Every structure is written in C-alpha cells, then in structure tokens.
Amino acid sequence: NAGVTQTPKFRVLKTGQSMTLLCAQDMNHEYMYWYRQDPGMGLRLIHYSVGEGTTAKGEVPDGYNVSRLKKQNFLLGLESAAPSQTSVYFCASSPTGTSTEAFFGQGTRLTVV
Amino acid sequence: AQSVTQLDSQVPVFEEAPVELRCNYSSSVSVYLFWYVQYPNQGLQLLLKYLSGSTLVESINGFEAEFNKSQTSFHLRKPSVHISDTAEYFCAVIRANNAGNMLTFGGGTRLMVKP
Numbered sequence A: 001n002a003g004v005t006q007t008p009k010f011r012v013l014k015t016g017q018s019m020t021l022l023c024a025q026d027m028n029h030e031y032m033y034w035y036r037q038d039p040g041m042g043l044r045l046i047h048y049s050v051g052e053g054t055t056a057k058g059e060v061p062d063g064y065n066v067s068r069l070k071k072q073n074f075l076l077g078l079e080s081a082a083p084s085q086t087s088v089y090f091c092a093s094s095p096t097g098t099s100t101e102a103f104f105g106q107g108t109r110l111t112v113v
Numbered sequence B: 001a002q003s004v005t006q007l008d009s010q011v012p013v014f015e016e017a018p019v020e021l022r023c024n025y026s027s028s029v030s031v032y033l034f035w036y037v038q039y040p041n042q043g044l045q046l047l048l049k050y051l052s053g054s055t056l057v058e059s060i061n062g063f064e065a066e067f068n069k070s071q072t073s074f075h076l077r078k079p080s081v082h083i084s085d086t087a088e089y090f091c092a093v094i095r096a097n098n099a100g101n102m103l104t105f106g107g108g109t110r111l112m113v114k115p
Helices: none
Strands: A005-007 A012-013 A019-025 A031-037 A045-050 A054-057 A064-067 A071-078 A087-094 A108-112 B002-005 B012-016 B017-023 B024-026 B031-038 B044-050 B056-058 B064-067 B073-078 B087-095 B108-112
Touching: A005 A087, A012 B108, A019 A031, A019 A108, A031 A071, A031 A108, A031 B044, A045 A064, A045 A071, A054 B012, A071 A087, A087 B017, B002 B087, B012 B017, B017 B108, B031 B064, B044 B064, B073 B087
Parallel strands: A012 A108, B012 B108
Antiparallel strands: A005 A019, A019 A071, A031 A045, A031 A087, A045 A054, A064 A071, A087 A108, B002 B024, B017 B073, B031 B044, B031 B087, B056 B064, B064 B073, B087 B108
C-alpha cells in the first residue's frame, strides 16, 4: 500500500527553468494539498483541491500552478523558478468528513540556483 | 483566519526526562487540533488529534495533549522521552466546518533527546 507518492525526491533547477512535481495517492481521497516547508515557518499551503477537476489557492500560491485532472493525481508546476522557491515540498491527501487525518508524502527537496 | 504559535523552536532534553511542547492558537471559530511528527527525511505523520469530547487525548507511544479552550492551548507532553522521540513536532488546526480540511501549521518544535 503506497499511500502518497511524490516524484521526484530531489531536484536542482536554474533560475527561470520550469518543472512539474507529481503527487499520486491510492487511497481514493477527495482532498489533496501541496505545502512548502521552510525552516521556522512550518508548512504553508500553496494550493489545494477538493475533488477531481477543482483547485483553489492556499496561503502562498504565487509562482505556482496546479492541476487535478485525475482524482488520484495532483500536479504542482513552477513556470519560472526563482531562488525563493527553494524549499521542501509536501503533498498530502485526506478523506472528507470529520476523520480529517491528512496523509503526507515523503517530500521533494527543490533547490533553485 | 486562524494562526498557530509554537513557542519553542528547539527543546533539548535528556532521555527519560519529561517534556512539554507548547502550542497556542487563535481563531474566531471552533477548530480541530492536531499534533504531527516528522522524523528525519520523512513526511509528517499524525500523532494525535482533538475533535470533541474529552479534552485529554493520548497517542499510542505515550504522548498526550490537553485542549484548554480558555487558554487556547494544546500542549503536548510525555512523562519520559526516548532517543527515538527525536523529531520535529508540528501543531496544527483545522477550522470546523471547513470544506477541504486545510491544515494551518505552527512553525514546528525540534525535540532533541540526548543520552
């Protein structure tokens, strides 16, 4: 049982390059999220999705885009990477209802030089 | 909007000593409260949660947290820590009746257990 899988695990980008981070979950969860983790700031929500075909902005959406074409996948795109986007990115998913436990992937460490 | 404050960024403690990791939140509406743990180079895992009912909640590995509504706190405690408890701990909230269950996290507390 894989849970939440993120691809890739590490990446180094040059300023201005683009890339897509892939998140896949096999738990049939409705909700999916992308967070970034920076020292001392905890995790901050970038974008989220409450179902297939829907996305919404979180706390820090600028410079990122997302898509949820299939229920099990949630893609995070950086169109023109900046050094400020150097971070560890976590994808998570959760079911609806009051159980409200989120399941996290292992993270993607992105460095923009 | 809600916010979460973890008052200590790092907590060093000797093995078998008690520990308390502090968490305070602010919100104009009811919230659900969580503690997540992140071991080195891993994702976050749920440690315990408070949704309703008894204000004292426990995890399977000896941690407990108490919801204090008047002080808007949800401090995490363990009476005797182990080396294996070394990790970063995040307090988080979800606004009740929130379509999407989005978590708002505190800045994290790094627990360092020394032998």
